[in-house]
Amino acid sequence: MTASLPRASVRETLAVTAGVLAPMLAQGVIVRRPAMTVLADRLQTDRRAAAILRGLRDRHGAGPVLLRIPGRDLAVVLDAGDVDRLLAGAPHPFTPANREKRSALRHVQPFGVLISDDAGRTVRRPWNEDVLDHGADLHRLHERLVRVVEEETDALAAEPVLTWDRFHQVFWRIVRRVALGDPARDDERVTELMTLLRAQANWAFLRPRSTRRLRELGRRLQAYVADADPLSLAGVVARTPAAPGTAPVGQIPHWLFAFDAAGIAAYRALALLAAHPDVLAAVREEDPADQRGLRPLARASVLESVRLWPTTMVILRDSVEDTEWAGRRARAGTGFAVASSFFHRDEENLPWADRFEPEIWLDGRAEASRALVPFSAGPARCPGRTLVLDLTSELVAAVVRDRGLTLSGPRRLDGGAPLPRTLAHTRLEFRG
Template identity: 40%
Template sequence: MSHLYSYSAPGVGTGRGTALPAASAAENLRLTLVYFLPNYLKGVFRSRPRIAALLARADTSRHGLEAMRRLRRRYGRGPVMVRGAAGPTLLVLDADDARQVLSGPVGVYAVDTWEKVSGFAAVQPETLVASHGRQRMVRRMFNDAVLDAGCPVHRLADRFLRVAGEEAAALLGPEAVAGLRPETLREGFERVGRRCFLGEAAADDEEFSRLLAGLLAEANWMGARRWRARRTRRLRRRMMQRQARYLYEADPRSLAGLFAAAPRGPETAPECQVSHWFMALGALSAVAAQTLALLATHPRHHERATEEIRAADRTHGPRTVPGFLGMPYLRACVQEAARLWPPVTGLARRTTGETRWRDSVAPGGVNVLVPTAFHARDGERIGYAHRFAPEKWLDGTAERDWAVSPFSRGEAQCSGMELGLQLATAFVAELLRGGELAVAGARLGPGHPLPYTFDTSRLRIGIRAARTPEEGA
């Protein structure tokens, strides 16, 4: 039997709100087993590849989204109270409610949830995404300024596009012919990040990336392994010491070189914002691999993307800002891969005051979850849910749909979204320039719905130089 949470709404509407539905014990158990627990096990801050592969075989993503679909059919459009990882949580299953949360002020729908605060305590407790109030405001101003939030291209895009192209081109050759592994792509992205974020001096500093990876792996435990606290502090201290060298002698061609001119205050902690940028870039490397796999298995889309690259290169030259701006379709392919398999499957918030949900009112201090993977693949609402449809980003359909939010929306949208898309698009473009694509370890194609889960552990992206007409003969 389900339960009802009834909240009074003084001064709003009739003065009393109707009851908000709550999932039954059986429904909560099912949601925990097929959604909350799998997402925790596969790694919130850094993927655990072996566990992710096992969960993909069990198709937990599909089962989780089906469980949410059943909840919506039973309880209607409004949010449903469920038992989340951090306690009672409003599960937002309607697109209009998703827009209410994501377009709402972060002063009401705060982003510093228990999961983020607990996880980032191991990596960097003063990061933007674990901040609230004045601290968040000043840190957001700094992030927006350095990352050029909202700008179509970053002010250093000339160099950044060249760096992304160089690192992608370095992967071509015999290894690419045999098939690039996702880990290889991730390592290439890490080099891009070190060169663009910290400067050329950090290009070969694999130890920095190794230390950060260790911290992110510890963050997956969200503070549960307290006996490792001393080791974690030691790892963070070593990482910050390495990073400090690059920030002290800042390369003017890197993000570090923009720190001095960015707005800051006593609570900004500029050196503490970098870790999250690298974490986001790691997620984008998976998106790039998914984009390549989609293009390799969708010939029509692949032909259009490669034709666009050739045209942009002929007109503007490769690895240039005008060339990047001439590749909107390829950028849309990257966005579409992120929609199909979002880097973050759910956007968590906590309310700091009463919130209204049509004729119901919820008190402050309630957790709110917008399951982005559910909304992006909601076949009952969007006709392109389970197919590769980059054109929906070009015609504005996906952009207007706030429930489709692979990089969040509103005040909490990732400050580096545009920069991340620039780097990922440039990286994919360079690999497509390398020749013919082939893919192994993934069953994708235009003839049937795309899977809810993409297991990249067995993925291989093959790239070989295109044959000349003489070779083809």
């Protein structure tokens, strides 16, 4: 009989719990808690987390290591090859509808593909790919979203200071128009409902579901699809055939939830550009007419933003059958956790781990590093990637075109020092 995965000691388990998992939970896995994000930045929690995981790898080897958590087999993944294998193996033998994710996300998107069982995933995944134009260079709503971004960012040009709160407000107007249509531009109740439901989701199984809020959200989304603005995702939803069991409107809460990450990624990309004037100048010069409508460098800057500070802090999977890892066995039902920033900032293997190096997304280096997974990988890879990069690259380009961009908050990202491992976006501020 094969031995089971190596087990962390009690002391190591406590270190991982306190130094890796607790900071993620405290910052809020589903919606960020601003005060905790600032604290995590002060303490640079991701640096400490990486040191703990490196120690675990040094002592136990590269294979996954099981934590000693009563009632739950949870293994931390420590090797880039294992990340690849785990993500390639969705949904069998590694289901994305993992136990912790199900208990958190049921609060806000009970019909979402990410937490669906096999039958649900079979119809919902291709439908999401279809509506979101997964794998395309640009989303079919590209021209529309360029116009929306231009209209909504116009006001920012004349404002001397750009803060996160202001950016967030403008960003959500853009998202509501692109996702739900022009009539939703000022429907702040939709965004508020999402925030309230996500705050509950942060507490996962400790909190009951608010069916009242979920129903209110569902009614509003249904209304936007029923009377759809044709130039919005709601319009695409209304036109796209759906197999029985798809729950088309039930997919939208995940999109709205995930757009928040896109806003954070774009705002941090602005900070990176502000601190790297040469790249900023090149982004300003970029002409999509020469690039089949794309903005490669603006995109690469957003990708660097999510590499350096992954918005999905941990990728979770559960195995649905026994699996073998270099001669060791993990029982069916074992959870696997990939702490993204551990791999994205692996200074032992990535010479540019702590630098802003957008070229890696253009010259094949990022693709060759199998554990750079800001949008996950494999069959459950983010189907919103095309739309996210389309929208955020246009947004970044519009902001830098229209205004000066000097980073003026407490954080400095220039001067050649290694970039901070944890970055509170809420504290970043720009002057013209």
